[in-house]
Amino acid sequence: MVRKKKMSTAELLIDNLKLNIGNITSLIESKGADAFGDDNLLSGEEIEDYSLEFLELFVGILHTQDLVSDKSNKESHEYKALISFFNNCSEEIQIRGGTMDLFVSYMHFLQTSLIEGLHDDTSMTMSQYREVLLMMASLFNDMTLNVFEIYLGEKEFTIKAQQEELLQTSTPITEIWDGVLTLPIIGSLDSSRTMVVMEKLLQKIESERSRMVVIDVTGVMTIDSQVAHHLIQMMRAVKLMGATPIITGIRPEIARALTNLNIDLGDVVTRATLSEGLKEAFRYLNVTVSTKD
Amino acid sequence: MQGIHLTILSRQCVLLEPGLSLDPAHPEQYADDIIAFLQKNQSKGLLYDLKNIALIDQTYYEWLKYLTTLCKLNNTQVIVIDMQPSAAFGLSCFINETPPFKTALNIETARQSFSQD
Numbered sequence: 285m286v287r288k289k290k291m292s293t294a295e296l297l298i299d300n301l302k303l304n305i306g307n308i309t310s311l312i313e314s315k316g317a318d319a320f321g322d323d324n325l326l327s328g329e330e331i332e333d334y335s336l337e338f339l340e341l342f343v344g345i346l347h348t349q350d351l352v353s354d355k356s357n358k359e360s361h362e363y364k365a366l367i368s369f370f371n372n373c374s375e376e377i378q379i380r381g382g383t384m385d386l387f388v389s390y391m392h393f394l395q396t397s398l399i400e401g402l403h404d405d406t407s408m409t410m411s412q413y414r415e416v417l418l419m420m421a422s423l424f425n426d427m428t429l430n431v432f433e434i435y436l437g438e439k440e441f442t443i444k445a446q447q448e449e450l451l452q453t454s455t456p457i458t459e460i461w462d463g464v465l466t467l468p469i470i471g472s473l474d475s476s477r478t479m480v481v482m483e484k485l486l487q488k489i490e491s492e493r494s495r496m497v498v499i500d501v502t503g504v505m506t507i508d509s510q511v512a513h514h515l516i517q518m519m520r521a522v523k524l525m526g527a528t529p530i531i532t533g534i535r536p537e538i539a540r541a542l543t544n545l546n547i548d549l550g551d552v553v554t555r556a557t558l559s560e561g562l563k564e565a566f567r568y569l570n571v572t573v574s575t576k577d
Numbered sequence: 578m579q580g581i582h583l584t585i586l587s588r589q590c591v592l593l594e595p596g597l598s599l600d601p602a603h604p605e606q607y608a609d610d611i612i613a614f615l616q617k618n619q620s621k622g623l624l625y626d627l628k629n630i631a632l633i634d635q636t637y638y639e640w641l642k643y644l645t646t647l648c649k650l651n652n653t654q655v656i657v658i659d660m661q662p663s664a665a666f667g668l669s670c671f672i673n674e675t676p677p678f679k680t681a682l683n684i685e686t687a688r689q690s691f692s693q694d
Contacts, residue, residue, distance in 0.1 A: 482669075486662035493682055521669035524660050526682035551675055 293412045294346045297402075301343060304401045309335055311397045319390050325382045334373060338394060341366045345423070358426075367430050374431045384435050388428055395424045455481045457488050463495045464565045465527075466558070470503030478514040482521055489525045496565035497522050500558045502533030512547045519552050528553065528568060532561035578610045589621040590688060595630065601640035608647055615653050622691045623648050624684060628659035633668045638676075645678040654679065656687040 301308065316331035326334070344362040374387045398420060402408065408416070454477075460466045465488055467481070489497065499518070504511075515531075522529040530553045534542070542549065555561040566573060580599035584592040591614070600606070615623065625641070627633075633641075645655045655678040660668075681687035 482666055483662070486665055489682075490662050495682060495686060517669050520672070520675075521665045524657075524665040524668055524676070524680050525662065526658065526660065526680040526686060 293408070293415045296408055296412060297416055298343055298346050300402055300408075301339065301346075301398075305339065308397055308401045309339065311400075312338070312394060315393045315397070316390065319386055319393075320377065320382065325377055325380045337369060341369055342398070367427065370427050370431050371434050374435065378435075384432070387431070391424060391428055391431070395420055451477065451480050455484055457484055459488075459492050459494065460498075460562065461566070461569075461571070463493065463569060464498065464562070465489065465492065465494045465496070466498045466500065466562075468500040468503060468558075472504065472506065473511045473514045475510075475514065478518065482518050485518070486521055486525055489522065489527050495527055496568055497527050497529045498558065498561040498565055499529060499531050500533045500561065501531060501538065502535070502558070504535075504538060507538050507541045507545075509545050509547070512542060512545055516547070516549075516552075528565075530555060530561045530564055532556070532558045578607070578614075581607055581611070583611070583614050585618055585620075586624070586684070586688070589619065590624065590691060591615060591618060591620045591622070592624045592626060592684070594626045601637045604640045604643040611644070612647065612651055615648065615651055620653055622687075623653050623655050624681075624687050625655060625657045625678070626659055626684075627657055627661065627664060631661055631663050633660075633664045635671065638668060638672065642677055645676075649677075654691065656681050656691060658683055658687045 312335040313331055316326065316335060317328065320326040320331060341362065345360075345366050348360040348362050370391070374384070377387050378384070399417065402413065402416065454470060455467065457465055457467050465485070467485060469481070473481070485497065488494065499515075501515075507515075519529045519531070531549070532555045534554060534556075553564060555564055563573075580596045582594040582596060584594070586592050593611075611623075614620075623644075625644070630637070641655075641657065648655050657676075657678050657680045659682070660680060679687075679690065681690055
């Protein structure tokens with residue numbers, strides 16, 4: 285008597301997928317079209333390609349899966365390929381304006397479709413069903429987590445880049461005349477911003493050999509002891525470089541706050557407006573600006 | 578003079594360039610030689626060149642203050658020149674006073690400021 289070799293759960297699952305491939309594919313495609321087709325996030329052809337590629341990679345991963353111990357070989361090429369597939373797919377959807385929620389619900393749908401495909405399979409025992417369900421839950425959880433990690437990393441990177449860009453554009457240091465730099469400060473000065481502004485300012489003084497620095501604080505609406513301290517620190521550093529700082533545009537409320545905080549700007553040249561500050565800088569440099577008669 | 582190089586720039590102006598072997602923790606060892614040099618040349622100004630000093634710590638700052646006080650007794654003005662951005666940044670973070678020495682961008686501006694005084 286020839287005894288038929290007992291098939292493993294993974295092999296049974298692969299067989300089941302092969303038998304129902306038509307139904308599963310059309311189900312996945314129709315859901316994909318509902319999710320991504322309405323907003324033109326993916327074309328019909330792309331949805332079809334992605335669905336087939338997913339099934340192909342999924343079958344590939346079943347070959348490396350030990351369902352009994354529920355240990356997936358995360359170092360295998362098949363596993364990495366499936367992760368890469370989901371990452372690329374989610375990236376593509378997001379670039380085209382899709383949301384992460386949409387993509388994750390689509391991933392859940394893929395999982396549900398595969399499970400539903402097993403419904404009519406009578407060759408599996410209860411314990412084999414359990415193995416399959418556990419394996420799918422574990423695999424799809426891993427994939428979802430991975431996609432989210434990539435998504436959050438991208439978001440963090442974007443936020444950092446935007447913050448850096450904002451810092452760069454919020455400190456425009458301009459050489460308005462030979463040896464005269466102007467720095468308008470808008471908003472508040474916290475420690476990290478002071479560091480960036482000071483670093484840029486000192487480097488500019490060195491590279492341009494600037495003798496005068498006009499710092500305009502018209503755009504500073506409020507001041508506390510920490511901001512005042514940063515401002516004084518900046519003045520001191522400018523002086524140490526051998527340049528002369530001039531502060532302009534101190535608002536009445538800022539002047540009042542500085543007095544209340546007992547902050548002495550005695551050894552710093554101050555002027556009411558930026559133009560007054562520039563005139564003072566020109567006077568220091570013996571530059572005369574006059575109108576032509 | 579080990580650790581210090583002195584150059585006469587003009588009749589009344591001397592340039593001091595610190596060397597790598599300068600020990601700011603023991604300023605006394607340089608005092609006699611510097612004062613003797615300044616007196617010999619009747620110098621009214623000492624330009625201290627910091628272009629090779631990337632960072633100024635408390636010890637180095639104390640040395641600069643010591644030198645300024647010493648020179649003042651000899652009626653010589655100290656002007657620190659060519660301070661690096663990193664040094665200015667670091668120094669401004671830990672001092673809470675106006676330094677006793679004057680500062681200038683370079684030799685030219687220091688000499689201008691010296692002649693104006």
